Amino acid sequence: MSSYSIEIDGAAADEFTIDVAILGPAQAPALVSSSGVHGVEGFLGSAIQLAQLQKLRGQVVDDVRWVFIHAVNPFGFSQIRRFNELNVDLNRNFLPDVCQHAGASAGYVRLNNFLNPQTPPSRFEPFLVKAIWNIARYGMGSLKQSIAQGQYEYPRGIFYGGSAPSQAVQVINQHSAEWIGPAKQVLHVDFHSGLGAFGDYKLLLAELMGTDKCKWYERVFGRDFVEATQESAGTAYRASGPMGEWLQDRFSDVDYRFVTAEFGTYHPVRVLASIRAENRAHHFSLDTSQAFCNAKRELMECFCPADQTWRRRVVASGLEILSQGVSGLSGTTEPIARNDAALFDSVQTPRLR
Ligand SMILES: [Zn+2]
Numbered sequence: 457m458s459s460y461s462i463e464i465d466g467a468a469a470d471e472f473t474i475d476v477a478i479l480g481p482a483q484a485p486a487l488v489s490s491s492g493v494h495g496v497e498g499f500l501g502s503a504i505q506l507a508q509l510q511k512l513r514g515q516v517v518d519d520v521r522w523v524f525i526h527a528v529n530p531f532g533f534s535q536i537r538r539f540n541e542l543n544v545d546l547n548r549n550f551l552p553d554v555c556q557h558a559g560a561s562a563g564y565v566r567l568n569n570f571l572n573p574q575t576p577p578s579r580f581e582p583f584l585v586k587a588i589w590n591i592a593r594y595g596m597g598s599l600k601q602s603i604a605q606g607q608y609e610y611p612r613g614i615f616y617g618g619s620a621p622s623q624a625v626q627v628i629n630q631h632s633a634e635w636i637g638p639a640k641q642v643l644h645v646d647f648h649s650g651l652g653a654f655g656d657y658k659l660l661l662a663e664l665m666g667t668d669k670c671k672w673y674e675r676v677f678g679r680d681f682v683e684a685t686q687e688s689a690g691t692a693y694r695a696s697g698p699m700g701e702w703l704q705d706r707f708s709d710v711d712y713r714f715v716t717a718e719f720g721t722y723h724p725v726r727v728l729a730s731i732r733a734e735n736r737a738h739h740f741s742l743d744t745s746q747a748f749c750n751a752k753r754e755l756m757e758c759f760c761p762a763d764q765t766w767r768r769r770v771v772a773s774g775l776e777i778l779s780q781g782v783s784g785l786s787g788t789t790e791p792i793a794r795n796d797a798a799l800f801d802s803v804q805t806p807r808l809r
Pocket residue numbers: 494497648649
């Protein structure tokens with residue numbers, strides 16, 4: 457296993473690391489999984505990766521080269537944040553050119569004061585009323601798109617894509633070729649949570665539906681579980697600077713297939729409220745305050761619900777996706793794995809004050 461430090465002022469060199477474990481032959485097709493691009497969503501991805509590692513323990517691995525990228529945003533993961541040490545949403549930070557780190561949609565600019573209040577969270581603030589008013593006015597689909605696609609104008613705002621490539625992007629840029637090795641065929645599953653119906657999942661694709669690649673994803677994972685991000689009516693929205701498309705460009709000489717595995721939790725308005733409140737608390741509340749603790753707890757619940765049924769189901773589904781991935785890459789089949797919600801307990805313990 458290799459560890460790559462993310463430097464944070466005042467922290468020890470090994471406190472925040474991206475860890476990468478690799479198993480299996482170098483020449484085989486690579487099955488890459490990644491967790492924690494969005495910090496707090498790392499609890500889900502990490503639990504699935506742990507379950508898969510347990511499943512592989514003691515087995516001869518010869519079908520695929522397993523690459524586990526754990527905690528792409530270790531700061532956000534440990535601090536119960538979606539964003540990184542510089543308030544950057546990493547899935548908006550993978551841009552080919554630094555000049556692209558600029559701008560915000562007209563919709564975001566219009567809603568900036570609502571999305572990013574410059575005050576600590578308050579129990580008496582009518583978020584829901586304002587949110588419903590905005591949904592009625594602009595429509596859910598267009599609101600989701602304009603808010604969540606990413607912005608490069610408000611460094612303390614939500615969905616901020618940063619002003620330059622983050623440390624995590626630099627680590628991936630420098631080392632991903634070693635991780636993948638000589639494999640000419642790669643399937644990468646990037647685990648996320650917070651979008652979609654409770655406990656269900658969708659595999660979001662950058663490719664357009666109807667293309668040959670899309671048909672391959674449908675065959676491997678099932679038609680009902682695959683969705684193109686261009687289809688704004690579904691779970692997805694189109695983000696600027698996502699990791700998957702950047703990797704596909706970076707490895708243009710490799711057949712690099714990429715899915716964002718999104719596991720649903722709560723209604724999007726509640727999830728957005730939790731992101732907004734946590735970001736507000738992060739910038740404007742004392743970390744000893746009740747408002748700060750409440751905001752962290754709600755963010756955790758929105759991205760990793762405490763419900764044991766949800767936890768069992770998402771780990772089982774995550775293992776099934778990886779198992780389908782092995783079959784897709786190698787043509788073999790694997791049985792669907794067991795459930796294990798308890799794995800969440802062995803993931804890092806949140807350091808709530
Ligand atoms: Zn995410």
